Amino acid sequence: MTNKNLVLAALFAALIVVLSLMPPIPLPGIPVPITLQTLGVMLAGVMLGPWRGLAACLLYLALAAIGLPVLPGGRGGLGVFAGPTGGFLVGMLLGVVVTGLVARALAYGAMARMLGAYLLACLLGGILAVYAVGVPWLAAVTQMELSKAAMAVAVFVPGDLIKALIASWAAWRVERVWPLLRR
Secondary structure, three states, X not given: OOHHXXXXXXXXXXXXXXXXXXXXXXXXXXXXEEOOHHHHXXXXXXXXXXXXXXXXXHHHHHHHHOOOXXXXXXXXXXXXXXXXXXXXXXXXXXXXXXXXXXXXXXXXXXXXXXXXXXXHHHHHHHHHHHHHHHHHHHHHHHOOOHHHHHHHHHHHHHHHHHHHHHHHHHHHHHHHHOOOOOO
């Protein structure tokens, strides 16, 4: 990686940390709170692409793994990865790669097309890919049926759709003046 790519990865890791500082909103009946982490994952994927975005998420998760309180609620340490939210944390790695790959494949041409491509990338990577890892993990850790775990996290979908809209709009606006994805 070049120095520029390292700086961008560190910058987006810091952005995810800042978004994680929002106090988590606990929900009754499910051990996974509402957070803004996935907004950072979506932004990293659409703005940096799959590999620089992956570097940003890996750095963020490495900081959490060594015990720094960078996760929502000031949590950190390896134990968090063994808990019910661990799958969503690991799912961020798949999510940022999928988001970046879809954005890179589809975001070309007219600016309106780019906005649609970014939104699709955020939906597929930032929501579906993260849930594909997080929901089975949640079911396994809590000994809940997979269908019940999927129904439990359905409450997050409206908020995640809003995050996808925000991330795609923000990336689209930044792309107009500072194209990161094509570099």
